[in-house]
Amino acid sequence: MIHDPNKVYIFDTTLRDGEQVPGCQLDTNQKVEIAKSLELLGVDVIEAGFPVSSPGDFNSVIELSKAVNDPIICALTRANKNDIDVAADALRYAKRPRIHTGIGSSDFHIKHKFNSTREDILARAVEAVKYAKKYVEDVEFYAEDAGRADIEFLAKMVEAVIAAGATVVNIPDTNGYCLPDQYGSKILFLKENVKNIDNAIISVHCHNDLGLATANSIAGLQNGARQVECTINGIGERAGNTSMEEVVMILKTHKVLGLNTSIDATQFYDISHTVRNQMNMPVQPNKAIVGANAFSHSSGIHQDGFLKNRENYEIIKPEDVGFPDATIVLTARSGRHALKHHLERLGHKLEKEHLDIVYKQFLVLADSKQGINDTDLNQLVALHLA
Numbered sequence: 001m002i003h004d005p006n007k008v009y010i011f012d013t014t015l016r017d018g019e020q021v022p023g024c025q026l027d028t029n030q031k032v033e034i035a036k037s038l039e040l041l042g043v044d045v046i047e048a049g050f051p052v053s054s055p056g057d058f059n060s061v062i063e064l065s066k067a068v069n070d071p072i073i074c075a076l077t078r079a080n081k082n083d084i085d086v087a088a089d090a091l092r093y094a095k096r097p098r099i100h101t102g103i104g105s106s107d108f109h110i111k112h113k114f115n116s117t118r119e120d121i122l123a124r125a126v127e128a129v130k131y132a133k134k135y136v137e138d139v140e141f142y143a144e145d146a147g148r149a150d151i152e153f154l155a156k157m158v159e160a161v162i163a164a165g166a167t168v169v170n171i172p173d174t175n176g177y178c179l180p181d182q183y184g185s186k187i188l189f190l191k192e193n194v195k196n197i198d199n200a201i202i203s204v205h206c207h208n209d210l211g212l213a214t215a216n217s218i219a220g221l222q223n224g225a226r227q228v229e230c231t232i233n234g235i236g237e238r239a240g241n242t243s244m245e246e247v248v249m250i251l252k253t254h255k256v257l258g259l260n261t262s263i264d265a266t267q268f269y270d271i272s273h274t275v276r277n278q279m280n281m282p283v284q285p286n287k288a289i290v291g292a293n294a295f296s297h298s299s300g301i302h303q304d305g306f307l308k309n310r311e312n313y314e315i316i317k318p319e320d321v322g323f324p325d326a327t328i329v330l331t332a333r334s335g336r337h338a339l340k341h342h343l344e345r346l347g348h349k350l351e352k353e354h355l356d357i358v359y360k361q362f363l364v365l366a367d368s369k370q371g372i373n374d375t376d377l378n379q380l381v382a383l384h385l386a
């Protein structure tokens, strides 16, 4: 395998981990529509579902496989033969199929989920990879709960599954437990201590239980991972997954990291809205990159600075992520510069002394309601001139 060492593969799991969110379930047509948008966006891998889980999910993986050409289509399984048989069947039309199999790697999961031993789990992991290899060349292995796993055992497991043929090794922080330096160190340890590690791509799959999913994913990439598993809008089990738009824009903004993706970021705004509409899953206004307020300036000092030079308060251009434009929202925290800007936009050019008077009246009004609109502004000017 020859890889550009600086390329980060984007593995989208909106249709698998994202779709696990209560209320976000999609039918096959909706999944195909989102998958086509993901293909246009430029993702490298689409995790299409967990085929053994239901007839609907099985069918969706079949239809996605037919509808999508470029990205790898990936299906999730547990480490057992039946799940793998069913996944391989669902992937039969995929141009580039991948089976994603795995098992718990932390002592907690080994004891309390599987009532088993490290030796047995290791054997099941290797067996699952070898079995999946009978169907497809591209097999990804996930070491569930790797964030809490003993690092020596994790390294042993990773080495064994690569020897068994895994092309990608996924090191999930399933419970969103790690701090960024802990997670980064884990990836570095594997990079430095697993002797066959260069035969596979290391993947990061982080959950957001402590709000660290994106930070942990970036730490993983800084320490040698080259695939990031993420979702549009950061949706996913419990507090969600790493948000694709955040990771991509961090890599674009911090060129010093020297990492690139094949994503067309100008499509983020549209695809974010497609996903929120199809899944009935609102996005909080302060969500980075795609939230309604991500490019909205609402306090006087910021608004003044922004009007003097956008870059005082804008590290990403809205058009770079397809956002319609930045906005200056008038509130009781706005100053004269912002008010003047909006009055001039409406055709009211006021001398300083008039502006000062209108500003005082504006503040009284703004203290009494949550937002000032164009009608309010026109009335303020009309009252002043009357």
Ligand SMILES: CC(=O)SCCNC(=O)CCNC(=O)[C@H](O)C(C)(C)COP(=O)(O)OP(=O)(O)OC[C@H]1O[C@@H](n2cnc3c(N)ncnc32)[C@H](O)[C@@H]1OP(=O)(O)O
Binding pocket: 020, 050, 052, 053, 054, 077, 078, 079, 080, 102, 103, 104, 113, 114, 144, 174
């Ligand atoms: C880390 C992740 O796997 S994230 C993906 C999570 N997604 C999902 O769970 C959605 C799809 N899941 C489902 O539809 C169902 O849970 C199914 C079809 C997979 C299984 O359903 P059921 O057979 O009724 O089992 P149930 O879900 O209640 O329990 C899970 C079983 O799988 C076992 N299991 C869990 N993970 C794994 C694994 N990676 N490898 C092997 N076995 C596993 C559990 O130990 C348990 O087995 P047990 O019955 O011997 O105790």
Ligand SMILES: CC(C)C(=O)C(=O)O
Binding pocket: 017, 076, 142, 143, 144, 145, 170, 172, 173, 174, 175, 205, 207
């Ligand atoms: C299936 C795996 C990758 C997962 O979703 C997790 O560990 O969170």
